[in-house]
Amino acid sequence: MQCECFLLNTKRQKTPFDTHDSQLTTHNSQLTTHNSQLMTHEQLMALLPFMVLATASIVIILLIAFRQGHTIIQITGFLMMCLVIFTMWYVRDVLPQTIVPLLIVDGYGALFTGLIVFCVLVVGLFSYIYFEEREENPREYYILIFLSTLGAAILTISRHFISFFIGLELLSVSLYALIAYLRTRNNAIEAGVKYLLLAALTSAFLLFGMAMIYMDTGSMDFSVIAQKLDASSPLFLAGFSLMMIAVGFKLALVPFHLWAADVYQGAPPPVASFIATVSKIGVFAVLLRFAQELHLQDNHSVMTIISAIAILSMITGNILALRQQNIKRLLAYSSISHFGYLLVAFLPGNNRGVEAAVFYLIAYAVTILIAFGVMILLSAKDKDAEPLSVYRGLFWEKPFVAVVLAVALLSLAGIPLTAGFIGKFYVLTAGVSQQAWLPVIVLVVTSVIGLYYYLRIISTLFSDVAVVIQKEKSLHPFFYAASYAALVVLVLMLLGFGVMPAVIIPTIKQFLLIGNG
């Protein structure tokens, strides 16, 4: 039995991946005195952003111990996240690095981690005005959020079942508490317990699936599995299906989607937006990496399963959202269908498909952040801005907020001028290039169905009856201004990517080439 501790590599396995970075490690071994037994300087550098992310939680713990207030914690957290992004930029030259056998920091991981940290920045910013006046002391909230982010980040750089599992659990366990954070509210504990039970159950399935694949191929390392894989072996297929249960749960795909609406409704809006963006991005990143390594897209039975899940998700998500009057539940169901669309980009497995998926995720994340941000700004002290009646005639009262929400909804619907359209177009291009006609036609038909409920919200925004919004004394003008500024930046990004996607597409391509080209 080989000890797979990553610090003491008594025996390095030769994997095809190593041929690329074996040159780096031979170069490194000339620099270090030890014979590539410990981590090299470059590997530590590559892990620097993640270490900073981990220390963020520790710093917050210390701040709480020293009885600092919410504001200090918020600002420190924000600065630490900015520091993470800075360190990622700083270490860009040493990428890609493989930290055998668990982690690989390449352009792909950097891209997804960057997206995750960006989402956490925005969520953290919005959290301030939401939690400041609520009943719970929000300080531990930041610890949990950063730990969860660390989990998601580990998922994006994982290349081994162990790191996959560690990242997933880190992400989930923090979320259990985060969802039920405002525990005196209605639905909060119910949502938390639901998520806890289902996440724990699906983790068990994940482990079982991983064990079966380990039994089949003799390794947990993605690249070794790829080598030893016999695609038609029933053990592998069964193992993969069990793993998909956990992945499908986290991504809220059909038929593992039943938790989504209740959890989105019961959780505080910042946490809901975190679940909708960060947790899904992390899990999708590892799924994509797993599929790319194992060339799963050439495996017919696997692709059939995934197409079926995609089609069902698109149909179910859109149909369930049609009658919703609660905007949180509506966004949950719409997320289900959006990940169905995303899986259509995942099907081809070529470069175009991966770029399409990344772009779609970026557009989707920005849109969800805007939608939840508006909800947070409109939430009163004791109740969230959940029912649609809160938004009636919003355009006449608060035109800026209403327009921002309308643009976000148009992006979700896939109307040109928004990034959501370019994303959908990109996904359709990927699908049509592989002639995957059934998923593509279902995508088009369900998009039209989905249009109905987005239009319903937009027409509510513009309807005549103006709702009287109590003018709450804005106690924290700086943070309100900061939140509005964040919304402006997000909307400009959405419109900018929609009209000039050429700005960002080459950047995506470049990132994806680092370590893979």
Next chain:
Amino acid sequence: MILVWMIIILLVAGILSWLISKESPMAAMWIALCAVLADLAIVLNIWLQYGKEIATNKWMIEFQSQWIPSFGISFHVAIDGLSLVLLLLTFFLGTLAVLCSWKEISNRAGFYYFNLLWTLAGISGVFVALDLFLFYFFWEVMLVPMYLLILIWGDKNRRYAAYKFFIFTQAGGLLMLLSILALYFTHGAQSGRYSYDYFSLINTHLEPAAAKWIMVGFMIAFVIKLPMVPFHSWLPDAHSEAPTAGSLILAGLLLKTGAYGIIRFVLPFFPQAAADVANWAMLLGVIGIIYGAMMAFAQTDIKRLIAYTSVSHMGFVLTGIFAFREIAMQGVVMQIVTHGISTGALFVLAGMIKERLHTRDILQMGGLWTSMPAMGGVAMLFTMASLGLPALGNFVAEFLILLGTFQANVWITVLASTGLVFSALYSLRMMQKVFLGPATNDNKLSDITAREFIILAVLSVAIILLGLYPQTVMDLVKF
């Protein structure tokens, strides 16, 4: 570059109008009016400058620049005779739309003009786009401001009408997107160059089966807009619930984008497949003519009545296009222009009546000629235009279409001609019920004001000129 400026003027003026309306609503209206007049001047200038060379130089102005190179998408716009005629119609009706809204829209006028100008920008973009992705882009950009126009400033049933309009058009649009993608990939696989450009894609060699399916995608989008029976059901609701300027733009311009799409894209890209479906398309066109006419005859809501006349008239367009004769095609272009003017005028009149009587129900109208003789006279003129009286534009159009279709298919022409009889039926019924007969209304109604007089006078002169000198239009559009 001038074409890009044309669109940018509208977009910027819309934003300015919205921003400035807080301080001064009047300024918003004037900005909108100036923007549309400026664009009208630009297009007239293009006509005067390049109009003579049209026989030799098909594309008068062309502009292309990179947009999303990784996809092969460029910002490619160009104007030829057909586009020029439609752009003239766009800005002509656009000016009238702004003038119509002067008194009618008091609530949030700035945002209204923003939506109006952005719809016009989308429409003019559709008429000049030569890159298929750009065409689709503008096609959708037309949609959202129009949806908002109906939703916010429309009549009682506006939410339903707005939904229907949006969902129908979007469904067609998405199917067209699939067809565009299929064409893109087929062309790329054949030539190795992936591009959405019109001139590249037109040379794609398609298998007959593939051509048929791809054509269906395009056709669905265009016939929903046209509209063709049975995809027409969005039209009566949208036209009747929209505000006057909205109806004017819907009937006058949005429907024409469907016809333009067929002429510009379907016929050149899929000549064989189009010829294969020609008889069916002509039959559906004729069904549209007769069905639209019969439905119009049965209406009690004046705007819905005029909406169904649009269905009927656009049936002529569909039949004429698929006759594949030059003379029918010239008739089609004439029909596009004159229908825009005559139906637009009828909607303007309906709007004026609604403003005064606060109802669209013709059963509550009657004998309006006594109190509003001038309006009655103009209404008589446009009713006669709608039913195809010679010396007015529509007659020329319908006659040429029937002449062309007769060479293609005799029985279709016979059925279509009965449409002329039906159009007389519904037009005269409308005239009778609204303006003639015993007065049901004792209120003192004001006749047309000076602003309304300008609008109607311009429209009247236009329809008479087109009826007497149609060659000017036909010269521009050589097929």
